[in-house]
Amino acid sequence: MDEQNQLLTLLNRRIAEVAKLIKEQDADGLLIFNQANYRYLTNFTGEEAQLILTAEGDRILLSDSRFAGQIKSQAPGELTVIMKRGSQDDEISKQLKQANLKKVLVEGEFVSAVEFANLQKLNPEIEFVICEELVERVRNVKDDLELAALRQAINISMDSFNGILPLIQPGAIERNIGAKLDYLFKVNGGDGPSFDTIIASGVRSAWAHGVASDKMIEDGDMVVVDFGAFYHGYAADITRTVSVGKVDREMHKIYDIVHEAQRRGIAAAIAGNYGRDVDKAARDYITQQGYGEYFGHGIGHGIGLEIHELCQPALPFGKQKLINNMVHTVEPGIYLPNKGGVRIEDDILVHDQIPETLSTLPKDELISL
Numbered sequence: 001m002d003e004q005n006q007l008l009t010l011l012n013r014r015i016a017e018v019a020k021l022i023k024e025q026d027a028d029g030l031l032i033f034n035q036a037n038y039r040y041l042t043n044f045t046g047e048e049a050q051l052i053l054t055a056e057g058d059r060i061l062l063s064d065s066r067f068a069g070q071i072k073s074q075a076p077g078e079l080t081v082i083m084k085r086g087s088q089d090d091e092i093s094k095q096l097k098q099a100n101l102k103k104v105l106v107e108g109e110f111v112s113a114v115e116f117a118n119l120q121k122l123n124p125e126i127e128f129v130i131c132e133e134l135v136e137r138v139r140n141v142k143d144d145l146e147l148a149a150l151r152q153a154i155n156i157s158m159d160s161f162n163g164i165l166p167l168i169q170p171g172a173i174e175r176n177i178g179a180k181l182d183y184l185f186k187v188n189g190g191d192g193p194s195f196d197t198i199i200a201s202g203v204r205s206a207w208a209h210g211v212a213s214d215k216m217i218e219d220g221d222m223v224v225v226d227f228g229a230f231y232h233g234y235a236a237d238i239t240r241t242v243s244v245g246k247v248d249r250e251m252h253k254i255y256d257i258v259h260e261a262q263r264r265g266i267a268a269a270i271a272g273n274y275g276r277d278v279d280k281a282a283r284d285y286i287t288q289q290g291y292g293e294y295f296g297h298g299i300g301h302g303i304g305l306e307i308h309e310l311c312q313p314a315l316p317f318g319k320q321k322l323i324n325n326m327v328h329t330v331e332p333g334i335y336l337p338n339k340g341g342v343r344i345e346d347d348i349l350v351h352d353q354i355p356e357t358l359s360t361l362p363k364d365e366l367i368s369l
Helices: 001-022 035-042 065-074 086-100 113-122 134-137 144-166 175-187 201-206 249-267 276-289
Strands: 029-032 050-054 058-065 079-081 103-107 126-131 198-201 220-228 230-232 238-243 327-330 333-336 340-343 346-348
Touching: 001 029, 001 134, 001 144, 029 035, 029 086, 029 134, 035 050, 035 058, 035 086, 035 134, 035 333, 050 086, 058 065, 058 086, 058 220, 058 276, 065 079, 086 113, 103 276, 134 144, 134 175, 144 220, 144 230, 144 238, 144 333, 144 346, 175 198, 175 220, 198 201, 201 333, 201 340, 220 340, 238 340, 249 276, 249 327, 249 333, 249 346, 276 327
Parallel strands: 029 103, 058 079, 103 126
Antiparallel strands: 029 050, 050 058, 198 220, 220 238, 327 346, 333 340
């Protein structure tokens, strides 16, 4: 099967599964605003569109003339394409009426209260119902094309990290290292960073989201590098902690604790377990070692077309039953205020009872430079 036919087969499967969820809500259609979701169901990557998906699997994509050629090139299969000329809500309303939809689900996370109210006003004969994480329920389990893209995003990220390791030296500026890493993502074949690259050294390594700053790296610093590339829209997310010169003995100690906690968390990432089981396996060990109060965030999240999946209120990672071909992070950390922190993060593929660690950068020992 050639790549185009494979894509169309996978798109049809995705459409059928989302359409089934629409029917389960006793609705006639779903109005999609989230770019990741309409991309998932059409393969169109442009940033300006809305998609109407009916319970019968029909697709109506509304965009504008800037993207006409792109849609024609990227989006295979039966697809009605509307180039918007009037107001967005008027154009959406026209298509909903022509499709004779009476009950329409609307992505609550991606429509404003003003727009939702306007759609109701323009379409008094249609029942609009806010829904949460509908397409995402299908997106949680990755198909073959998605897994291939994720693997490539992770490989690009790892190659790029190895390219900046020699730069992490006393006198280097966090921001400069981050800029080089972002540059290497593209040089190595990626689409750029999947989030703001974190380079946090010294006391800033205790900041869980300490994005690269103007701070100069000093001898004795721990440096947390949290990074990932996009590849064909799919995001990697990896963290390594590096030591520069001789670091405090306690920092070595907490590195070993975080490493063991992560090992336990990954071992729990098996089909049939829940995200909370992964969290508990790692968190209990950190707590037993006396550092529980210094691990304040969750153990992980899904990755895919968005850098943070399986972490929204409607689909929190902790309550999610793990299913084969889900991909998620395992990222325990210990953060000592005014001293420094450690985090180790890898991307994990759920595969029966043997989780596969997709990111394979060294971590058995603290990386010392």
